[in-house]
Amino acid sequence: MLLIGPFAQILPMTGLSLKGALQDEQLTVIEKGGIVVEEGRIVAVGEYLSLQQQYPASELAFIDTPMVLLPGFIDCHTHICYDGTRNRDYAMRIAGKTYLEIARAGGGIWDSVSKTRVADTVTLVENTIARANRHLLEGVTTIEVKSGYGLNLDSELKMLRAIQRASMYTKATLVPTCLAAHMKPRDYTGTEEAYLDWIIQELLPVLKTEQLTNRVDIFIEETAFSAPAAADFLHKARQLGFAATVHADQFSAGGSAVAVAAGALSADHLEASSEKEINLLAKSDTVAVVLPGASLGLGMQYAPARKLLDAGASVAIASDWNPGSAPMGDLLIQAAVMSAAEKLSTAEVLAALTVRAAPALEIRDAGQLQAGFVADLQAYPTADYRDILYYQGKMKPAIVWKKGEPVK
Secondary structure, X not given: OEEEEEEEEEXXXXXXXXXXXXXXXXXXXXXXXXXXXXXXXXXXXXXXXXXXXXXXXOEEEEOOOOOEEEEOEEEOOOOOOOOOOOHHHHHXXXXXXXXXXXXXXXXXXXXXXXXXXXXXXXXHHHHHHHHHHHHHHOXXXXXXXXXXXXXXXXXXXXXXXXXXXXXXXXXXXXXXXXXXXXXXXXXXXXXXXXXXXXXXXXXXXXXXXXXXXXXXXXXXXXXXXXXXXXXXXXXXXXXXXXXXXXXXXXXXXXXXXXXXXXXXXXXXXXOOOOHHHHHHHHOOOOEEEEOHHHHHHHOOOOOOHHHHHHHOOOEEEOOOOOOOOOOOOOHHHHHHHHHHHHOOOHHHHHHHOOOOOHHHHOOOOOOOXXXXXXXXXXXXOOXXXXXXXXXXXXXXXXXXXXXXXXXX
């Protein structure tokens, strides 16, 4: 048993509603606090001197400078398994070229598909580990990772096997998701419905057999899949026992309605969501996942996070780390910058990165600091938690613990 502390402040992120607006006054702040961990899990959180008396036999990990302790962040939407870059796309975009112009010039998602298809498994494993470890050192202890740059049987399996193997060589928790429905591949000659049926009939049974993932995602957009085809796909995937998430409302509305009707865990992007979609999400249990990194990378508006919260939705913030629209991959910077634009409180941002992100991945023992939960922790070098967003993500954690073991 190990007692870690004292911390200037501990924000356990407990006792917060999972939906709707939050005020900073609703945050529990434990002054001069400590945390007791054993075998990778939290035993107790409270005032440090009191914990010393309650657990006198504990080993001590003494914190000798002022620090603020938070749960590890949960990034519930990434694409960090890929090879190559899309720096040419980005240069064209900031020079004024449109999405379609870039795609016609050989860029876009298909560019990453082409590069990832020819990459070997070892390369994809190493790339995924490196990105996961960078995230981990920045306080992100749980990371969702999508396929979707394969778009055929061999390459999708290669990606998901690489994610599974990478999870053995990083301390971060990786949660794999099958995004074979990222777009209809250019080398597939059938209809979108036929391609989606191929995923259902040929790919998903293999994923089940090999236990590579129990999650699917689909991109609903004019350049990807139609809402009716996606609804049918999600229904069939759910019947096979797969949980669902959806790329929704990025450039045009309609995807979030499909997500809600399908009982999806989350609807992600939402930059084009209108009042109709906002109200649908607010009345559902589907988590609204906003992706400020994509807005920054594409130079477009943010998802309406403020309106979503005020309507009563559950809002999580994720990085969308990918080689095309969100190459930065810095979750805290993205969240901090978005919070200034959307006027999100510190409580809303921190909840969106922890306790409200957990349900999007069906995680029930992380995102909060309480007894029985996994001891995924991060400590920032400050005595005041408000500094974390004040420095707009530039302040990084001084120490990160994964399952009670320090990784930095």
